Amino acid sequence: TYLEALANKAPIVGLNRFAFPEFAGYGKYGFIVDNDDKDLLADTIVEALSDKKKLEIMGINGQQYVLSNFSWDKTVSSLLENIHD
Numbered sequence: 001t002y003l004e005a006l007a008n009k010a011p012i013v014g015l016n017r018f019a020f021p022e023f024a025g026y027g028k029y030g031f032i033v034d035n036d037d038k039d040l041l042a043d044t045i046v047e048a049l050s051d052k053k054k055l056e057i058m059g060i061n062g063q064q065y066v067l068s069n070f071s072w073d074k075t076v077s078s079l080l081e082n083i084h085d
Contacts, residue, residue: 003070006023012024013041014030016035029059029062029065
């Protein structure tokens with residue numbers, strides 16, 4: 001769902017664990033919350049929504065990330081490479 005959101009120019013919000021920081025571009029097109037504190041998460045969302053221009057830029061950057069790295073051509077090529085290895 002992260003990639004779907006980014007593909008639709010929607011910046012993402014998530015916790016600093018697993019693959020989320022990478023999907024968020026380490027803060028370039030997503031907001032990373034350091035722990036699972038619900039108040040910190042809420043504050044991050046409120047802060048994110050307060051800057052429409054930043055959200056627009058992050059949305060464009062996120063969409064470019066998805067288009068550059070997860071197109072059908074790239075996905076199929078990657079799968080074919082792994083089959084032949």
